[in-house]
Amino acid sequence: GQNIDQPTEMTATEGAIVQINCTYQTSGFNGLFWYQQHAGEAPTFLSYNVLDGLEEKGRFSSFLSRSKGYSYLLLKELQMKDSASYLCAPKGTYKYIFGTGTRLKVLA
Amino acid sequence: SAVISQKPSRDICQRGTSLTIQCQVDSQVTMMFWYRQQPGQSLTLIATANQGSEATYESGFVIDKFPISRPNLTFSTLTVSNMSPEDSSIYLCSVEPGWLAVNQETQYFGPGTRLLVL
Numbered sequence: 001g002q003n004i005d006q007p008t009e010m011t012a013t014e015g016a017i018v019q020i021n022c023t024y025q026t027s028g029f030n031g032l033f034w035y036q037q038h039a040g041e042a043p044t045f046l047s048y049n050v051l052d053g054l055e056e057k058g059r060f061s062s063f064l065s066r067s068k069g070y071s072y073l074l075l076k077e078l079q080m081k082d083s084a085s086y087l088c089a090p091k092g093t094y095k096y097i098f099g100t101g102t103r104l105k106v107l108a
Numbered sequence: 109s110a111v112i113s114q115k116p117s118r119d120i121c122q123r124g125t126s127l128t129i130q131c132q133v134d135s136q137v138t139m140m141f142w143y144r145q146q147p148g149q150s151l152t153l154i155a156t157a158n159q160g161s162e163a164t165y166e167s168g169f170v171i172d173k174f175p176i177s178r179p180n181l182t183f184s185t186l187t188v189s190n191m192s193p194e195d196s197s198i199y200l201c202s203v204e205p206g207w208l209a210v211n212q213e214t215q216y217f218g219p220g221t222r223l224l225v226l
Contacts, residue, residue, distance in 0.1 A: 087151075089215075
């Protein structure tokens, strides 16, 4: 089967670090993507992992373990504008799989 | 990354009518996708539009209800036919540049079309 498991909601404080975990099952695997989606807007691409390990892009890092079907997104130095939904999206053989995402609230 | 535009950005339509949504990309891409997202829900893939061949529909979506065109490598349309209030949603076009670009495996989304059916 194909499914994604992410926490529904998380809350963190401005300036803190937060880790959003994702476990997944797909038919085939062609990479794992993280997207940010603000309310009422389209998803925007954050990061992409195809090999095991950590990818760092500024304040955002993403980790992948293919054998465990596990990924996380690490957000550092949180800002109020980081309040959004974060979508973990593995790509199977033919298509991307999206869950409902994790809604992150950043508090002042 | 690819720059994607969609028209219209929003619309209010009457039950039983049809609406065609356009998706334009600023560069050639191999794959184009159409998604639907209802409030608080995940993205649901409607179909994959491939240039030069028929669209591939996901389970629960049929060509008669959601006809798709893909006349070239930068443009696609999705028509929502014979609309009902249940079709009220955000419709998103996305692209995967494929072998035509550096970030060939990355999927990028258009701004979306917000549809309300009365």
